[in-house]
Amino acid sequence: MPGHRSITEAEKLAAAKLGGIPIHREQMAVVANIYRAASAVRQHLENSVLRGADLTWTAFVVLWVVWVWGESETRHVAEEAGISKGTLTGVSRTLEGRGLLQRAGHPSDGRLVLLSLTEEGETLMRRLFPEFNQEEAFVASRLSDEECRSVAEGLRQVVRQVEEHGEERRLTLLDGAEPAPRRSGRRAKG
Amino acid sequence: MPGHRSITEAEKLAAAKLGGIPIHREQMAVVANIYRAASAVRQHLENSVLRGADLTWTAFVVLWVVWVWGESETRHVAEEAGISKGTLTGVSRTLEGRGLLQRAGHPSDGRLVLLSLTEEGETLMRRLFPEFNQEEAFVASRLSDEECRSVAEGLRQVVRQVEEHGEERRLTLLDGAEPAPRRSGRRAKG
DNA sequence: CGTCGATCGTTCGGAGTCAAATTATACGAG
DNA sequence: CTCGTATAATTTGACTCCGAACGATCGACG
Structure with a gap:
């Protein structure tokens, strides 16, 4: 019915190259476009609202996670932000140095570290998130x-x-x- | 009608946190899930088929682009692979060192460098892509x-x-x- | 107690990553 | 021919990111 389905040049070439090989075309297209979209979106957000606040994508995601979840153990934050524990250690230390994030030991379990936003961090997110969300609306505006x-x-x-x-x-x-x-x-x- | 719409815990929390703030919910969910999906897919592919071939995601994408497009100028490959020219210089040199990629000067424009797969690179991709595509099918198997x-x-x-x-x-x-x-x-x- | 396995966050090595500066080549105007 | 401009790819420097190893701590069990 639709007949209207725009396929990129790359996808056409791939189909030709793989002429003889049986492949899962639709699934290939989904994965390829997920990744293209993710890169495009990330790049747009980094170069618009995040650059102005001097935040990387990862740093923003970490702040966002702690903002919406409230004080959290680092492993949960890393899991939710989609980064490794080791990366979170560095990012959170940077954000702590900038006064946006606090680190506190767990009262009863000495292995744990709890992350929470400082007042400055809360203020930043209250200002920044609407701008961020505006750009999310922009990238999705054709849908x-x-x-x-x-x-x-x-x-x-x-x-x-x-x-x-x-x-x-x-x-x-x-x-x-x-x-x-x-x-x-x-x-x-x- | 639907009434059935699975929302992740994080999305619920965000909605609560943003109770007072007017936001574009659907667009926020799209962006968040694009990124989550991209990370999940990349991680799965890296830890399954790519790790075995000792290739990073980026290296594989570069090989894939050159494979389907054939001999190409580096700036086109970088554009298509979604990486900067500088990154491509490093990646292509690594792949050249492993004998998978060839670099050749353009016959008439000395500024250009052309990339193409070696015979070994072709062989690798003919073997590897079906495995890769199989995992693409796996991650998308619920659709x-x-x-x-x-x-x-x-x-x-x-x-x-x-x-x-x-x-x-x-x-x-x-x-x-x-x-x-x-x-x-x-x-x-x- | 004391030990031992599990689990936490941190450290650290190596590869990736971007964008500005740099180098090399192409090409049109004078 | 000789500039100057445009456009390549590469170099460079600061930084991100992953994950194995590590050291600290917990909790269970004798």
């Missing part, structure tokens, strides 16, 4: 509210699939083999 | 083909909006002010 809901729901399905079955899937793929260490990063003890 | 098309099309609209009007939008926002230099990077001449 109706209903289309936004639909796309968001589709993306949630992807996230949930990976979160619920990704680990298991990776183990199946490796099938007993050890998981091949990263090339970068700290070397194994020697 | 029907039709839903995949629909989500992909929605994301293309986002990408197109940013590509076609992002620059103009940023200029409007800054409204004459200079664009606030990045904190990192080479210092301005002094």
Whole structure:
């Protein structure tokens, strides 16, 4: 019915190149466009509202998570922000140095560190988030509210699939083999 | 009608936190989920098929672009891969060192450098892409083909909006002010 | 108590990343 | 031919990011 479906040049070329190989075209297009959209959105936000506040995307996300969740343990913040614990250590120290974030030890568990916004951090987010949200509206302005809901729901399905079955899937793929260490990063003890 | 719309805990909290502030909820959810999905997908792919081939996400994307486009000028590859020219210089040199990519000067324009896959690179991609595509299918397995098309099309609209009007939008926002230099990077001449 | 495995945040090595400065080449105007 | 301008890719410097190793702490059990 629609007949109207714009495909990018790259996707056409890929289809041609893969002429002989049986592939999951629709799924390939979804993944490719998720990543393109994420890069485009991130770049736009960084170069508009975030640059002005001297915040990286990651730093903003961390502030946002702590803002909406309230005082939180670092591992939850890292999980929610989608970054590693090690990265969060650095980011949170930077934000602490700028007076936007506070770090406090847990009253009864000495291993934990709790993050919360300072008053200055709260003020910043109250001012900055509306600007941020305005740009979110801009990048999505070609979609109706209903289309936004639909796309968001589709993306949630992807996230949930990976979160619920990704680990298991990776183990199946490796099938007993050890998981091949990263090339970068700290070397194994020697 | 639907009544059934799964909202993550984070989205609920955000809605509560922003109770008083008028916001574009659907657009916020789209952006948040684009980014979550992109991270989840990238992480899954890196930790499954790419780790085994000792390739980072970026390195794979570069190989993929050169594979489907054929011999290409570096600036086009950088553009298509969504990375800066400087990053591509480093990545392509690494891949050249591993014998997967070739660099050649342009026959008539000495400023240009052309990238193409070596025979080994072609072989790798012919073997690796089906595995990669299999995981793309995995992450999208909760969506029907039709839903995949629909989500992909929605994301293309986002990408197109940013590509076609992002620059103009940023200029409007800054409204004459200079664009606030990045904190990192080479210092301005002094 | 004391020990031991689990779990927390931090440290640290290496690769990625961007954008300004730089270098090299192309090409039109005088 | 010789500039000057435009446009390549590369270099450079500060920074981000991941994840294995690490040290501190907890909680359970003898």
